[in-house]
Amino acid sequence: MNVITTENLNGFFIVVFDAKIVFCALESVFGGSDVSAPRIEGREFTKIELYVIKKLADIFSNEMEKAWTPVYRITCKYSRSEMNPNYVTMVSQEEIVSICQFSFNIENVSGWMKICIPYGILETIKDYLTSTPSREGLEMRHKWIEKMKEEVMNVPLDIRVTLGKKRISLKDFLGAKEDTIIMVDRSVNDPVDIMIGGKAKLKGRLGILKGSKAVQIEGTI
Template sequence: MSHILTQEEVDALLRGISGGEIETDVAVSFDPNDAIPYDLTSQDRIIRGRMPTLEMINEKFARMFRATMSSLLRRVASVTAVSVDMIKFGEFLKTLPVPTSLHLFRMDPLRGNALCVVEAKVIFMLVDIIFGGTGKDFFKIEGREFTAIESSVIRKVVINALEDLEKAWRALLDVSIVYQRSEINPQFVQIVSPTDVVVVIQFEIEVEYSSGILTLCMPYSTLEPVRERLQAGFQSEQLEADRGWVDRLRKNIAKAQAEVGVELGSTEISARDVVNMKPGDVIPLDQYASDAITVYVEGIPKYRGYPGIYKGNQAVRISEVILSKGGEDDGAEGN
């Protein structure tokens, strides 16, 4: 158990600090050469936190794609969202074997291209099942390109997947996914520079005896415009937070101070008259003393009224409210 100071020890400690006998400040030396250059444009600054809304989109896509695959294969298929990671694009490419079925697509109106990557094992499994097999046979996949039949099958599967992805994203943003082209060599799909950060989403496709991975790779810069919405919680929680924010904003605005001024009138005079003007000269205005004057709030015309005296102070009695553009003046009398 740690030692507890007595009252005498505490008093002695305080006297030592106040008298300067106990040093409280430790001198810290600074060497300018120790400073580390920092690039504000580097994507290393990105905070790799959870994206709950993106996870919900992934779960919705998995459910929809599961139904699509089961209908296509006439067998019960399972599609599960496995992980969401943020890594550099160069590191992601190093994880891809050759051959790999790579498909580029856009998500308008978001900028840039994204990737749908289908593991070769998934392709052979689907082709085997579609042509009457069990999908459990293993093939040697290295060292050859995909056949025309395999390419046709996987293209159909990917297009169906992108259609489901588009529907899943519409809960957040009305996107239009456009399929572009397919590749088998990762070197030909440089959607961003190798040092840029990408969001990698993996889904496991399982049909009876076999399984494989389908991966979505989206540049972080593509998702940046909707990053805050992706990192937000459930929509109901977000709406509740928004309502609270509106209430606080309304109360604080009601307490804010606003500058109010009046315009008695205006006129135009020549520069010669301005130069020759002296005390006692009279400047006629463009309205009569009995006319209503304009009241400005923070420089914006808001009311019309008549000048007078109230409790010994100069005052204005409001007669009209000037509505915003598109409205009509309110002719109600006021004080």
């Protein structure tokens, strides 16, 4: 549980990272070669781990400031981390809060991040939140959308071509040698599956282009 202060809004909000995401980040930072489901032992974080969590909270604070810029400029600053929620008195039990949850996937580990914002903070700027966007705000929104599209289009994709499949027994697999021929479920002239992100998305046909092996897309699956 991380406390983030907001000077412009005269208050603070809480950011909570799923422990699985925190441990996966720590594993990557400290040289882990494979991100796997961590063992959460119910212990408190060490000083080194808390330092890494603070860095994550600092990154979150910077991104929060950028996200709020089109609506209202705020200044976010990491204050402290608490393992015991009883030590953080945010609002009274009767007060309304806004909770936003985001999901993350790091290879085969899924987790979340939650942001808790008291309604009292939002009430001080409700005129900015409910007013009609200005021309400048609309232009900023358009630029932001175009930038997001550009970033999404530049995401690298892992593309693989499946030539064929065959199910064999362990005995046959262990008995395979250098010259062993394995018959697959397709002939040479059959179209092949083009895998994107581990899933078959396109159909294609093998060939050669400028001296290199290539695949010509013939349709979608």
